[in-house]
Amino acid sequence: MKIKRISHLGIAVKELEPVKKLYGEALNLHGHHEEVVESQKVKVSFFKVGETNIELLLATSPESPVAKYVDKNGEGIHHIAFEVEDIDAAVEELKAAGVRMIDEKPREGAHGARIAFIHPKSTHGVLIELCQHAHSH
Numbered sequence: 181m182k183i184k185r186i187s188h189l190g191i192a193v194k195e196l197e198p199v200k201k202l203y204g205e206a207l208n209l210h211g212h213h214e215e216v217v218e219s220q221k222v223k224v225s226f227f228k229v230g231e232t233n234i235e236l237l238l239a240t241s242p243e244s245p246v247a248k249y250v251d252k253n254g255e256g257i258h259h260i261a262f263e264v265e266d267i268d269a270a271v272e273e274l275k276a277a278g279v280r281m282i283d284e285k286p287r288e289g290a291h292g293a294r295i296a297f298i299h300p301k302s303t304h305g306v307l308i309e310l311c312q313h314a315h316s317h
């Protein structure tokens with residue numbers, strides 16, 4: 181597989197506004213984009229940092245994986261996302277290598293990207309997302 185860059189770092193938060201103020205004002209980051217990803221039960225807020233992004237994640241339901249994460253661990257880094265050239269091929273390669281996937285097939289994520297998560301039990305404790313964008317974000 182070919183990993184092109186770190187697409188984003190996902191940060192789980194309890195409230196968006198104070199954290200947006202920190203990244204947007206105190207840290208002076210730009211390129212702000214926000215959307216609700218229904219399938220993941222999260223509201224996401226992006227800030228550009230060079231070729232990568234910070235993705236703030238707010239749970240929109242108590243059943244959201246982010247709500248569960250925050251209840252257990254508090255706020256903090258939730259996942260790292262690698263942009264790959266061909267996500268279908270990447271998922272098949274990982275499965276063939278015996279890596280445990282959360283998503284056996286890619287699904288739709290923020291920005292209309294196609295995404296697939298690798299289980300943290302297969303990655304020494306880090307939740308890894310693979311994504312393929314129609315355009316660079």
Ligand code: CMX
Nearest residue numbers: 190217220222245249258259282289290297300305306307
């Ligand atoms: N990073 C590292 N480890 C994590 C983790 C994370 N973000 N979330 C859970 N884990 C670990 C837990 O600590 C736990 O480990 P132990 O058994 O050693 O305690 C184990 O994974 C199971 O966790 P859990 O709390 O019992 O939660 P679930 O098994 O119900 O769900 C997971 C965990 C990873 C399968 C689920 O969170 C998931 O499917 N995540 C992928 C989707 C997602 O996170 N979406 C939100 C972001 C969407 C976006 O960016 O658009």
